[in-house]
Amino acid sequence: xxxxxxxxxxxxxxxxxxxxxxxxxxxxxxxxxxxxxxxxxxxxxxxxxxxxxxxxxxxxxxxxxxxxxxxxxxxxxxxxxxxxxxxxxxxxxxxxxxxxxxxxxxxxxxxxxxxxxxxxxxxxxxxxxxxxxxxxxxxxxxxxxxxxxxxxxxxxxxxxxxxxxxxxxxxxxxxxxxxxxxxxxxxxxx
Amino acid sequence: xxxxxxxxxxxxxxxxxxxxxxxxxxxxxxxxxxxxxxxxxxxxxxxxxxxxxxxxxxxxxxxxxxxxxxxxxxxxxxxxxxxxxxxxxxxxxxxxxxxxxxxxxxxxxxxxxxxxxxxxxxxxxxxxxxxxxxxxxxxxxxxxxxxxxxxxxxxxxxxxxxxxxxxxxxxxxxxxxxxxxxxxxxxxxx
Ligand SMILES: C[S@@+](CC[C@H](N)C(=O)[O-])C[C@H]1O[C@@H](n2cnc3c(N)ncnc32)[C@H](O)[C@@H]1O
Ligand SMILES: C[S@@+](CC[C@H](N)C(=O)[O-])C[C@H]1O[C@@H](n2cnc3c(N)ncnc32)[C@H](O)[C@@H]1O
Numbered sequence: 001x002x003x004x005x006x007x008x009x010x011x012x013x014x015x016x017x018x019x020x021x022x023x024x025x026x027x028x029x030x031x032x033x034x035x036x037x038x039x040x041x042x043x044x045x046x047x048x049x050x051x052x053x054x055x056x057x058x059x060x061x062x063x064x065x066x067x068x069x070x071x072x073x074x075x076x077x078x079x080x081x082x083x084x085x086x087x088x089x090x091x092x093x094x095x096x097x098x099x100x101x102x103x104x105x106x107x108x109x110x111x112x113x114x115x116x117x118x119x120x121x122x123x124x125x126x127x128x129x130x131x132x133x134x135x136x137x138x139x140x141x142x143x144x145x146x147x148x149x150x151x152x153x154x155x156x157x158x159x160x161x162x163x164x165x166x167x168x169x170x171x172x173x174x175x176x177x178x179x180x181x182x183x184x185x186x187x188x189x190x
Numbered sequence: 191x192x193x194x195x196x197x198x199x200x201x202x203x204x205x206x207x208x209x210x211x212x213x214x215x216x217x218x219x220x221x222x223x224x225x226x227x228x229x230x231x232x233x234x235x236x237x238x239x240x241x242x243x244x245x246x247x248x249x250x251x252x253x254x255x256x257x258x259x260x261x262x263x264x265x266x267x268x269x270x271x272x273x274x275x276x277x278x279x280x281x282x283x284x285x286x287x288x289x290x291x292x293x294x295x296x297x298x299x300x301x302x303x304x305x306x307x308x309x310x311x312x313x314x315x316x317x318x319x320x321x322x323x324x325x326x327x328x329x330x331x332x333x334x335x336x337x338x339x340x341x342x343x344x345x346x347x348x349x350x351x352x353x354x355x356x357x358x359x360x361x362x363x364x365x366x367x368x369x370x371x372x373x374x375x376x377x378x379x380x
Contacts (some may be wrong), residue, residue: 015331032220035341069333101280141205143229143259147344151225154341155348
């Protein structure tokens with residue numbers, strides 16, 4: 001690995017947010033998974049949770065390799081994923097098109113946060129909606145009911161990124177060194 | 191058409207922004223075109239310009255019908271599209287991953303604005319970049335070079351929407367009545 005590449009990766013790792021994460025519940029279209037990985041990488045959300053066996057689909061998608069720079073966590077069930085996030089003390093925000101949902105811009109994302117996204121057709125499961133700490137929504141002014149899931153992901157992640165930048169959370173390294181070493185080892189020698 | 195549906199469409203039309211538009215230069219993947227139409231509808235950007243014969247692809251995409259609520263303008267060439275936008279007095283902002291590009295959050299979108307997006311693989315053409323008033327970029331903190339085009343579109347359109355809401359531009363109808371009648375006629379009887 002060249003010194004330039006090492007520095008580039010270190011610089012990226014120094015901005016990773018271990019406590020800003022997403023969970024993709026049965027999101028299955030490869031292009032959506034690939035786009036969401038790029039969103040996470042771009043906003044510095046390091047840990048990505050997926051419910052069900054989507055890892056295979058992530059690998060076969062039109063991905064530009066963003067998943068190589070992230071840490072993927074596969075869960076067999078919604079309950080498993082929820083338990084994992086709650087054990088880590090995350091606030092779980094489920095994106096949901098309901099009356100109870102709060103405008104996504106009114107949320108404090110500087111807290112340890114998991115943003116939960118639902119399947120392309122059916123959305124988040126009732127189980128996830130019930131267990132979440134809060135339902136959030138991106139207001140829409142038109143006739144269509146919902147946005148594309150990776151589009152919704154980007155809007156929320158960039159709002160989180162904006163808030164965290166203002167709060168200084170990108171000013172010093174926060175990802176644990178063991179994970180940095182893993183990424184350097186696996187991503188450094190392509 | 192039921193009175194409820196009429197009211198719903200009228201309400202949507204009352205928030206349409208005739209002077210916030212996008213131009214999709216050779217964007218060709220149906221799922222990206224469909225997602226971008228949903229973005230425009232959701233943010234109230236009424237006029238959508240496309241360069242090249244993508245209208246067919248828009249119709250065959252996994253669209254949820256957002257394009258029925260928008261006004262599409264097809265152009266045969268980049269030059270034609272640019273001329274059309276400039277004649278209307280729009281500032282043309284080209285999304286471009288360059289050193290000269292300005293952070294998209296530092297732009298004033300309350301002015302008549304056209305946001306120009308490039309093809310999935312190759313980006314905006316040199317011709318479009320050269321002719322634009324300004325290059326804009328969404329900063330990325332990770333290793334991947336670019337975002338999905340519909341994702342980039344949503345981030346910029348929602349920033350424009352936020353600024354225009356603050357400026358009161360959604361407080362009274364702005365779309366011309368003839369276009370409202372067309373939409374009511376074509377969209378009101380599905
Ligand atoms: C196409 S939507 C699913 C629509 C589904 N019919 C429903 O009612 O939930 C797929 C996912 O995108 C996200 N999403 C789409 N539009 C959203 C919005 N306006 N606000 C928040 N999340 C949204 C959510 O994660 C949702 O589960
Ligand atoms: C996948 S990108 C094209 C990448 C191409 N290799 C290039 O260098 O332009 C497709 C389109 O998405 C938009 N886009 C993607 N990432 C962007 C970013 N970070 N800032 C602004 N626009 C972006 C632009 O419209 C771009 O033309």
